[in-house]
Amino acid sequence: MSLELWTNCRAATMQADAAQPYGLIDDVAIVVEGERIAWIGARGELPADLAARCERRHDGEGALVTPGLVDCHTHLVYGGDRAHEFELRLNGASYEDIARAGGGIVSTVAATRAAGEAELLRQSLPRLQALAAEGVTTVEIKSGYGLSLEHEGKCLRTARALAAHAPVDVRTTFLGAHALPPEFAGRTDDYVDEVLRMLAALHAQGCVDAVDAFCERIAFSTAQVERVFQAAQALGLPVKLHAEQLSDSGGAQLAARYGALSCDHLEWLSPEGAQAMAQAGSVAVLLPGAFYFLRETRLPPIALLREHGVPMAVSTDCNPGSSPCTSLLLMLNMACTLFRMTPEEALAGVTRNAARALGLGDRGVLAPGLRADFVLWRVCEPAQLAYAFGANPRLRTVFKGRAL
Numbered sequence: 001m002s003l004e005l006w007t008n009c010r011a012a013t014m015q016a017d018a019a020q021p022y023g024l025i026d027d028v029a030i031v032v033e034g035e036r037i038a039w040i041g042a043r044g045e046l047p048a049d050l051a052a053r054c055e056r057r058h059d060g061e062g063a064l065v066t067p068g069l070v071d072c073h074t075h076l077v078y079g080g081d082r083a084h085e086f087e088l089r090l091n092g093a094s095y096e097d098i099a100r101a102g103g104g105i106v107s108t109v110a111a112t113r114a115a116g117e118a119e120l121l122r123q124s125l126p127r128l129q130a131l132a133a134e135g136v137t138t139v140e141i142k143s144g145y146g147l148s149l150e151h152e153g154k155c156l157r158t159a160r161a162l163a164a165h166a167p168v169d170v171r172t173t174f175l176g177a178h179a180l181p182p183e184f185a186g187r188t189d190d191y192v193d194e195v196l197r198m199l200a201a202l203h204a205q206g207c208v209d210a211v212d213a214f215c216e217r218i219a220f221s222t223a224q225v226e227r228v229f230q231a232a233q234a235l236g237l238p239v240k241l242h243a244e245q246l247s248d249s250g251g252a253q254l255a256a257r258y259g260a261l262s263c264d265h266l267e268w269l270s271p272e273g274a275q276a277m278a279q280a281g282s283v284a285v286l287l288p289g290a291f292y293f294l295r296e297t298r299l300p301p302i303a304l305l306r307e308h309g310v311p312m313a314v315s316t317d318c319n320p321g322s323s324p325c326t327s328l329l330l331m332l333n334m335a336c337t338l339f340r341m342t343p344e345e346a347l348a349g350v351t352r353n354a355a356r357a358l359g360l361g362d363r364g365v366l367a368p369g370l371r372a373d374f375v376l377w378r379v380c381e382p383a384q385l386a387y388a389f390g391a392n393p394r395l396r397t398v399f400k401g402r403a404l
């Protein structure tokens with residue numbers, strides 16, 4: 001396999017145990033072998049024989065290099081949009097008015113069901129491309145707007161198919177327990193039975209990497225979520241949870257008992273929940289886009305998460321109802337401005353800890369043996385990535401070793 005060498009750049013490796021903040025290496029050399037990083041370190045320490053074997057040399061143009069960004073919580077496969085609902089609300093309509101007029105999540109379910117696989121792909125691809133244009137190289141995509149075997153399967157297949165159209169790795173999550181479809185109105189437990197049947201079938205089709213649920217008074221109870229988690233566990237699938245977004249329902253403790261990869265949102269997380277997450281090693285996925293768009297006022301307990309050493313990730317939550325956002329860089333800024341995370345925490349949140357939230361140990365930091373997914377940015381200091389908003393300083397992306 002041929003070797004390629006990148007020099008004339010500075011790297012924020014995001015190694016957790018690095019002596020420098022951000023794991024910074026000035027005047028770095030990165031040797032790529034196929035899809036992996038073979039060597040990374042100060043250019044002066046690059047072994048001469050390794051340098052001599054590099055067949056291609058790339059000029060980093062003085063860029064800052066970070067790991068490829070990881071967006072670890074999205075619902076980006078859906079039909080239609082909810083701009084009209086946004087407009088109605090700003091003209092004085094209440095959520096109830098909108099729901100009575102067929103709006104809300106049910107309208108996205110209807111639009112998603114109405115779209116064929118090709119149409120769903122056509123509508124979703126620009127969202128994935130927008131993420132990729134800002135340096136995202138791995139994205140998680142949830143189902144949850146189909147809510148039947150046919151349509152959840154269509155969404156998961158579409159999510160997988162998207163990866164052929166952009167330089168992004170896609171991980172799929174089954175979120176059948178997202179909302180109650182209209183045909184199950186008043187029969188939530190019957191719908192959970194159906195979710196279990198869907199999960200078994202979709203797992204057999206090989207299109208599920210993980211299982212999620214929405215644990216909330218307006219969605220599914222902890223007892224209902226536990227049934228979904230038991231089924232996931234029996235199939236050997238990892239779980240995660242939309243937990244304590246609008247109230248404290250003890251979802252984080254439940255998810256921790258099932259060794260959840262992550263608990264997401266967490267504005268109402270309790271000290272007991274944070275402790276349970278720390279013990280289980282679950283990542284806290286923070287979603288400033290939904291906080292902003294829903295005009296929430298209760299902040300996720302960042303100090304509590306720090307105190308318990310819970311790793312924090314940051315994601316777009318890209319969805320039509322609570323976070324119609326395709327900019328992970330904007331989330332990096334909002335994690336700092338709204339949640340008061342430090343720029344270093346926020347950057348770790350879209351790299352190292354986001355990869356961990358997906359159970360992916362082969363990316364999210366720059367180190368030998370890991371995937372050669374990295375981004376060259378036209379900035380000098382890593383904090384500049386979080387500082388500016390509405391900017392996109394991406395110079396180029398290297399995806400699986402390939403310079404784009």
Ligand code: DI6
Pocket residue numbers: 104105108178214242245290319320321322
């Ligand atoms: N939490 C949210 O904020 C979104 N889903 C979820 O589980 C809302 C989804 C929507 O309104 O379409």
Ligand code: FE
Pocket residue numbers: 073075242317319
């Ligand atoms: Fe979400």
